Structures are given as structure tokens and as C-alpha cells.
Amino acid sequence: MKKFALIGCGKIAGKHAESMTRVGKLAAVCDVVKEKRDAFAENYGANAYDSIENLLQHETEVDVVAVCTPNGLHAEHTIKSLQARKHVLCEKPLCLTVAAAWQIIETEKFCRRKLFVVKSTRYNPLLKALKKAIQENSLGKIYSFHVSCLWNRPDSYYADWRGTLFPDGGTLYTQFSHYIDALLWLLGDVAEVKGFKMNAAHAGSIEFEDTGVAAMHLQNGAMGSLHWSVNSYRKNHEIALTIVAEKGTIRL
The missing domain is CATH 3.40.50.720 (NAD(P)-binding Rossmann-like Domain)
Known part of the structure; x- marks a missing residue:
């Protein structure tokens, strides 16, 4: 045992x-x-x-x-x-x-x-099916993508170690690392990235951003964006992935 x-x-x-x-x-x-x-x-x-x-x-x-x-x-x-x-x-x-x-x-x-x-998101049945379709080239060339991570985290959530640069690390570590991993698992590594971030609504409770956007150019030639926030009104709004490809457009 x-x-x-x-x-x-x-x-x-x-x-x-x-x-x-x-x-x-x-x-x-x-x-x-x-x-x-x-x-x-x-x-x-x-x-x-x-x-x-x-x-x-x-x-x-x-x-x-x-x-x-x-x-x-x-x-x-x-x-x-x-x-x-x-x-x-x-x-x-x-x-x-x-x-x-x-x-x-x-x-x-x-x-x-x-x-x-x-990295439990990789076991999501829809993502597994999408991974298979990409591997089999069913979608053809991937042109672009967008990942939207819009959740709600009130000030009361940030107690104890949460909200600190160390040991929390930030929103992309604690809330949204699963979905960045899923993106890279599906489409491959990033060649270039540029982004912006700000603390729009949690200035008194966290030491990092609560909102950000990033533009990415992947090694496979696709380009896309990531928008993340923990300021969604009252409740989590969505985790969504959109892929625009040669033979289809998919939104999960």
C-alpha cells in the first residue's frame, strides 16, 4: 500500500x-x-x-x-x-x-x-477533445486566440498570506495559472509577450495587480491575448477560450 x-x-x-x-x-x-x-x-x-x-x-x-x-x-x-x-x-x-x-x-x-x-484543467473533457483535434490538424492552421479570465475576489478574500507578493505571488499564480497552462498545452510556447496591469479596485488589500491584459505571439505563428481580472461584479463571470483557425472557430 x-x-x-x-x-x-x-x-x-x-x-x-x-x-x-x-x-x-x-x-x-x-x-x-x-x-x-x-x-x-x-x-x-x-x-x-x-x-x-x-x-x-x-x-x-x-x-x-x-x-x-x-x-x-x-x-x-x-x-x-x-x-x-x-x-x-x-x-x-x-x-x-x-x-x-x-x-x-x-x-x-x-x-x-x-x-x-x-494541472487538472488538462483533464477537462472539452479541452482533451480540442487537444486531439489540434494534434490531428482538424482545425488547420491556428490564426489567433483569446483567453478571458474574469472572476470576483472581494477584499475579504485576501486574508492571511493571500494578497502578498510573497508568498502569494499574484493573480496569475493563485487564480489563473491553470488557464495559462491550458493555453500553452494546447497551442505551444510563447515567442513574444507584452502586457499591461493595474490595481483597479484592491489598492488597500493586495500588493499586486487585480487586472491585466497581455498580447502574445506564439512560436507556431498564432497571435492572441489574455485578459484577467478579479473585479467581476459580485461573482465569477467566465473562464473562456476562443480559437480562430483555418477550418473552424471554437469558443469554450
């Missing part, structure tokens, strides 16, 4: 714990907040730790570590887990800097362990 450890016992951790118990055992949990780690430990019959160092030192039989801590701690916790010879499932985003990403990749190679990043 596979044994799992959970680093960080916040909101998303519950979904990870439920999945772990379907395929193995949640053996250990870690959180700096005693009430959170104790609650998970009691619910799942796991050992509780106040630091990742203590957990990795004592839980030698754990096979996979799930990193569910705040964004800015993902790199540190992922690297420490890999160095302890554990496979790692890291919540999005993987990290906040390119340098940290390369360090994680090199650590994974050196330690000969597997790193998985949560």
Missing part, C-alpha cells in the same frame, strides 16, 4: 487527503497551525508534525509527499521532499520564479524521483 504525506492542511488539502485514502494511506500530515494538523491527523489516522523537517526525518516509509502550502513555499518544500527521496505532487503554481523552477527540475533529476504538478 502506498503511503502519503501531506504538507499544509489548508482548504485544498482536504481534496488531496480524500484522493490519497482511495489509493493508499495518508500516513502523516504537517502544518504550522496545531489545530489544522491535529484535525487532519484525527480524521485520517495520520501522524502530525509541526515542520516538514520533522516529518521527513521520521516518516521514512512515505512514498509520496503532496505539497499544499502557500505558493511561495512550494519550491522549498518540493526540493526538501525530493532530497528525502520522496516522489512529490505539488499544488499549482510550482513556484514563483524561473530560477526556483530550474532548481526543482535539477533536484528531481539528481534524486531520481518523480515530480507532478497539479
